[in-house]
Amino acid sequence: MAENLAMLGQALLGFMTPTALFHVAWATLLGVIVGALPGLTATLGVALMTTLTFKMAAGDAILILICMYVGAIYGGSRSAILLNIPGTPANAATTLDGFPLAKRGEAGRAMGIATTGSFLGTLIGIFFLATIAPVLAEFALKFGAFEFFWLAVFGIVISGHLTALDDPLKGWIAGFLGLLVAMIGQEGIHAYPRFAYGSTDLAGGIGLLPALVGAFGFSEVLIVMQQPAADVVRIATDRVIPRIRDILRYWRTVLRSGVIGTAMGIIPGVGEDLGAWASYAAARRASRERDQFGKGSIEGLMAAET
């Protein structure tokens, strides 16, 4: 374990050249822009970057791709907090607490918390990656069909408990309705077109991105259009750099969300969005201020972003 950390330190030192830092800067900036635009996800950003980095040296290319990915996952929190539209699927949980905070006039504070949470989560992930990744990878490869099934059931069940703690029925209906909509298209084993009724477009299934933009973006646009033309909220003074007190108070949440996020990332096939939702649900259950969740709770925002 120690030699892994030593290798991590060596690699970090190797990256301290001006060209590498320049690559880090522009790739992260581009990643933040890509992440903030709803409809462009982190994976899409990385895919688009591979065409650009094809000719570069391997070390630089991987650096650019990773910076793009991290920037995109973080950048989604910007539009999630300010517009209530998640930039990437991983930031859907951020909208729950980030947007109420922004409406209360604390958007700067929310963005500061999101940035710090994202940074701390990345640090925890790097630490785990360096130390126990080979062991955990072997464990994750043993994940079979049974485990994936239980993971899917787990996702649906927490969707119920996240919407309303005491009456999860509607959340479960929504979760299973989502699974049903995912059934449209050709199924995996015999390629039989389910619920397609002859249309080739439907036989291809409903893509995740159009559904995401439709469910979050379109509904937000309609809600905003319904309201009379309001003045833009002008927040003159708001701290962006978070208070140390805020972060230290929730250190348990940070650690827990970092570990959950790393675990979700190691399991093959599970996306970053489930990590965000699982840490949000875990934080809500363990929190002492759980009725604040959904109305602008700092802890919830921290859990979702870390």
Place this chain on the structure above:
Amino acid sequence: MVKADFVTGLIFFALGVAVVVESLRMPRFEGLDVNPYTAPGLVPGILGAIILMLGAVLFVRAARAGGWRLAERTPDAQPFLADPGARRLLLAIALCLLYAAGLVGRLPFWLATFLFVAGFVALFEWPLAADRSDRLRRVLFAVVLGALISAATSIVFQEIFLVRLP
């Protein structure tokens, strides 16, 4: 809320029944000597049964709380349409449907997007204009914005990211 739950529970119950019926109609591929658990109708059938049950629970819960009295205090359509917020909402939905279903396939993408954005902004800014010159200024702003957005998205996606647009 209970009236909405009542009707929604009924709808989900009907949806569950429809899904179960549809999945029973899917072929089971018995002649091809396959594992019966891989039949395409299995998972939709299970999901349909679950939605059926959840819809029934919602329906029963709402019926017990008195949701079956649908007739009392039903609002008419007239006051709903008179609300300016509702009218804006319907206009936004109509414009988006027009763009997605009508404009995008038939016109070149940049033209369709330009018309949509310019029209959307102009239509929503029209009632806000104070007088004639203000209105003209707002329409001009809408046209410029439409041109910019249409050009920007077309160029960025087609030339830089090499993504095909409809």
